[in-house]
Amino acid sequence: MKKYARQSKILELINEKEVETQEDLAEALKVIGIDVTQATISRDIKELRLIKVTAKSGKYKYGTIEESQNSISDRLVRIFKNSIVSIDAAMNIVIIRTIPGAAQICGSAIDSLQITDIGGSIAGDDTVFVACKSLESVDEIINNLYSIIN
Amino acid sequence: MKKYARQSKILELINEKEVETQEDLAEALKVIGIDVTQATISRDIKELRLIKVTAKSGKYKYGTIEESQNSISDRLVRIFKNSIVSIDAAMNIVIIRTIPGAAQICGSAIDSLQITDIGGSIAGDDTVFVACKSLESVDEIINNLYSIIN
DNA sequence: GAAATCCGTGTATAAATATGCAATAATAGG
DNA sequence: CCTATTATTGCATATTTATACACGGATTTC
Structure with missing residues (x-):
């Protein structure tokens, strides 16, 4: 059961840097020795309830609901x-x-x-x-x- | 400037019922006389910071960050x-x-x-x-x- | 211990979303 | 009122994401 170790890493990664796509995430994971496809990441993201938010740059990035709460009223x-x-x-x-x-x-x-x-x-x-x-x-x-x- | 009227409607719609896709949203808007393409909706959704969340059914639906807060620790x-x-x-x-x-x-x-x-x-x-x-x-x-x- | 079941995953692809570009509309400046 | 500038949108399409299906490995059941 390596799933949760992977998901844990995913959370770390999206905290560290701006991850724009699931492909990017897959690549970043590959670098640290976790080799999975975009499909799996899609499923992980669903489970982790991660969301795509707009970073300051205007680009999209993945984040958690928690971290996006600040920008609520922003909108x-x-x-x-x-x-x-x-x-x-x-x-x-x-x-x-x-x-x-x-x-x-x-x-x-x-x-x-x-x-x-x-x-x-x-x-x-x-x-x-x-x-x-x-x-x-x-x-x-x-x-x-x-x-x-x- | 009909943009904000439309965005307002979008917020209403996603509150009322489970909207799965941007196409669905476009159709729902068409019904009430607002005729735009999916592309525009994509932009609206970005501006409104709406997110795709999993509804109880397991299906995806659009929602606001606010309404998804309950499920935070859930994850x-x-x-x-x-x-x-x-x-x-x-x-x-x-x-x-x-x-x-x-x-x-x-x-x-x-x-x-x-x-x-x-x-x-x-x-x-x-x-x-x-x-x-x-x-x-x-x-x-x-x-x-x-x-x-x- | 074979059969049945469940879970996690890859593959291939369908489905959904984002975006470059061009046209048009709105707004501001003179 | 005309021109310049900025915003908004559609179209077409590239990009990204979700998923049906199949498979292998674990776990359970009888």
Whole structure:
């Protein structure tokens, strides 16, 4: 049963360097004396639940879910940036206008940020209403949102 | 700029049902009036940082990193199960024997479980030493480990 | 100890995904 | 309003990944 020793090595390898493809991985393994085909690696990767993520370079690389967690909200922030048209307020409601169809996703983005003093949000097609728990917190929340965009 | 509206829909779709391939996604989008090719979806998926995960059925499906977080340690537990040969103790050190080459990965598994009273662990090739903070906690920790295996 | 079963793997290939290039659309600058 | 620049997308295809099938070796069963 050499499978787990191999899988262990695979984890090591993808931690050490950016492995782009399963072929690459197969080659790297061959160097250290483990000789398997891409097919086997495909199966290992499935078992290990490894995922292909985009490295800083923009290239793909294999990684673990754990290590990718940092970049979670990253994604939302990026979408956020690109779809917000304006931010305004009416009493304790922050009104965010987005490009058409993007309100839902911006809503989720905001929710996932877990900003204190936000009671909740509701999103239509191009507008998100964010309910602030107090009038005092509105400005801060707006600033908070702006800071994400910039 | 219909891109973000589309990406928003993509997120909705993969939440609603198990989408296996990018082609499937393209078809589902077509149904709701969004007509794009697989190539575009590939790019969207890269931007959204969606990942292919194994659904309960064993099939692949697209998902977000967030939703896959539950299954994180899942993986480690599975490896754990399959590579542990024996668990024993010497004073405050729990000694875990694994199949050759699997000690490292088991060590990481244990670390990631964040069991209280474990000071740390060190792994060779087929043996892991787990340092318990007190003699009293040893039994409990061993039971803990056994329960994972079963 | 032969037969049946299971597991891990390679081979070959189908299936799925990523991408270079070109066209088009959106945006900005004057 | 026109031009330059940048973004978005499709098409075609290269690249990458998953898998059906077959096989060998272990393990179990009777």
